[in-house]
Amino acid sequence: MGLSAKEAADAVGISKQGIIKAITRGRISASKDKHGDWEIDAAELFRVYDPKKEVDAVHASTDSESISAYPPKDIHSLQVLEVELRTKLEAAEKRSADLETQLYKAEQREVQLMEMVKSQTRLLEHATESQNPRGWLSRILGIGRS
Secondary structure, eight states: OOBOHHHHHHHHTSOHHHHHHHHHTTSSOOEEOTTSOEEBOHHHHHHHSOOOOOOOTTTSOSOHHHHHTSSOOSHHHHHHHHHHHHHHHHHHHHHHHHHHHHHHHHHHHHHHHHHHHHHHHHHHHHHHHHHOOOSHHHHHHTOSOO
16 A cells, blocks of 8 residues: 555645646555555655654754644554665665675775785895895805805
């Protein structure tokens, strides 16, 4: 069961006509029910629009009316809130996975660079030794440059 155009409009804080216009322009996917009314999946709605912010009891004024508006009491508001939270959680999990991948690649690159430094150091040491024939064996045998 999806949201009606009116419910969708209320959930995101725009007009019903704005929702219908978004559907007809192809911004939001929706279908019509057996009565010809629009039926919009909440996830599809929140893919395009940010949910309307609910009154936060901590930051609200102290009058009892505004505090009683949060948390939402009706099932529809709770379903909308659940979809919003799930969408945010999925986005956060994806971002976390992306960051872990970037970290892994950076660590692998660091290992490669350290290996290159070690290799270059060995080559430099070898080149230095070959230019100086008075290494330890030369000194023992008494050969090489004087």
